[in-house]
Amino acid sequence: MRFRLGLLGHGTVGAAFHELLEDRAEAVEATVGMRPELSGVLTRSRGDFADLLERSDLIVELIGGLEPAREYLLAALRAGKHAVTANKQVLSQHGEELYEAAREAGVQLRFEAAVGGVVPVIRVIHETLAAAHIERVHGIVNGTTNFILSEMTRTGASYDDALADAQRLGYAEADPSEDVNGRDAAAKMAIVARLAFGAAVSLDDVPYEGIERVTGEDIEYARELGLALKLVGSAERVGGGLAVRVYPAFLYGEHPLAAVNGSFNAVTIESPAITEITLSGPGAGGPQTASAVLGDVISAMIPPATLPPPAIALPLVTDVESAFYMHVEVADRPGVLAQVAEILGLQGVSVKSVVQRGLGDNARLVMVMHPVLESRFDAAAGLIGRLDFVRSQPRVIRVIEETF
Numbered sequence: 001m002r003f004r005l006g007l008l009g010h011g012t013v014g015a016a017f018h019e020l021l022e023d024r025a026e027a028v029e030a031t032v033g034m035r036p037e038l039s040g041v042l043t044r045s046r047g048d049f050a051d052l053l054e055r056s057d058l059i060v061e062l063i064g065g066l067e068p069a070r071e072y073l074l075a076a077l078r079a080g081k082h083a084v085t086a087n088k089q090v091l092s093q094h095g096e097e098l099y100e101a102a103r104e105a106g107v108q109l110r111f112e113a114a115v116g117g118v119v120p121v122i123r124v125i126h127e128t129l130a131a132a133h134i135e136r137v138h139g140i141v142n143g144t145t146n147f148i149l150s151e152m153t154r155t156g157a158s159y160d161d162a163l164a165d166a167q168r169l170g171y172a173e174a175d176p177s178e179d180v181n182g183r184d185a186a187a188k189m190a191i192v193a194r195l196a197f198g199a200a201v202s203l204d205d206v207p208y209e210g211i212e213r214v215t216g217e218d219i220e221y222a223r224e225l226g227l228a229l230k231l232v233g234s235a236e237r238v239g240g241g242l243a244v245r246v247y248p249a250f251l252y253g254e255h256p257l258a259a260v261n262g263s264f265n266a267v268t269i270e271s272p273a274i275t276e277i278t279l280s281g282p283g284a285g286g287p288q289t290a291s292a293v294l295g296d297v298i299s300a301m302i303p304p305a306t307l308p309p310p311a312i313a314l315p316l317v318t319d320v321e322s323a324f325y326m327h328v329e330v331a332d333r334p335g336v337l338a339q340v341a342e343i344l345g346l347q348g349v350s351v352k353s354v355v356q357r358g359l360g361d362n363a364r365l366v367m368v369m370h371p372v373l374e375s376r377f378d379a380a381a382g383l384i385g386r387l388d389f390v391r392s393q394p395r396v397i398r399v400i401e402e403t404f
């Protein structure tokens with residue numbers, strides 16, 4: 001059985017969605033029992049909306065902007081079709097009208113990709129935390145500005161060069177002034193606040209400041225003081241009201257958002273009953289955003305009541321590459337380090353760093369290895385453990401390195 005998708009827009013995200021759909025349609029069919037297929041593509045210059053709507057079960061709106069996106073979404077919902085959109089402008093300015101149209105028609109309007117790219121901010125706030133009383137949400141919700149601030153911090157790049165890179169990588173809006181002046185983040189925070197607090201919040205209610213006035217000097221100080229400079233969106237209960245704002249802020253190194261770099265987005269949700277949850281991941285980019293859009297499409301298709309039987313048999317791998325930390329105490333005499341190093345070398349284990357501390361007649365060796373097959377490392381650690389100068393058996397802990 002086919003599930004027909006009418007695609008509106010074929011820009012960075014639209015084209016990435018089209019490609020992803022072709023790649024994943026079969027896998028989706030295996031999970032959901034229906035195959036999602038494009039019934040047509042409408043762009044600003046070609047296609048007839050009424051005809052496309054007629055031939056679609058769901059409309060994927062990736063045109064962006066207010067009109068005609070608003071008009072198309074309303075028409076789709078009122079015609080009893082589900083809709084999936086990544087359009088933060090229209091949701092933050094005409095959300096109530098759209099949510100009402102979906103409620104009245106009894107269809108789904110899903111918009112995970114409108115906030116945080118592929119980071120499941122919307123689902124988690126709206127569904128997982130539906131029972132939680134949320135006090136505050138802090139977010140890095142603009143990939144372009146986070147990329148610019150991270151690059152300026154990491155490489156000392158100029159603001160203009162970092163912005164040009166963000167545009168080249170497909171993170172920025174068509175008009176990047178909405179990214180750097182904070183308006184894009186404000187739109188996303190309005191959507192987040194609507195869900196987190198159940199109050200009608202529109203973009204006009206969100207004061208925002210951007211990063212245009214941030215200087216290289218501010219970034220330099222932040223680094224020296226162990227602070228991270230981020231464009232932060234906040235939505236919180238204050239007294240009996242609600243404050244939703246966007247502004248550049250210094251974060252202490254321990255703050256969960258401080259380590260979120262590059263085009264990654266992250267949102268920290270605070271609620272007394274659950275303490276706090278931080279979600280982070282790619283917040284911009286065509287393929288990443290397209291993945292969130294397709295996830296929404298799948299959610300709008302009939303979800304399977306139970307887990308389907310495994311579609312493919314994947315062999316389970318037990319010997320996996322990993323980096324390792326090894327702690328071993330040895331007699332402190334000539335040639336000991338060389339023998340340990342030789343055994344590691346013979347097993348193909350490469351040492352990334354070594355620290356040796358003297359303990360009287362003995363010495364403590366702490367080594368971190370580059371990634372290697374576990375079997376190779378186990379063999380080396382076993383051999384080292386049998387050497388006569390070893391005073392305590394090697395203690396081994398895996399080290400997880402960042403893959404991307």
Ligand code: HSE
Nearest residue numbers: 142143144172173284
């Ligand atoms: N321009 C946006 C950003 C894309 O930089 O986060 C995702 O909404």
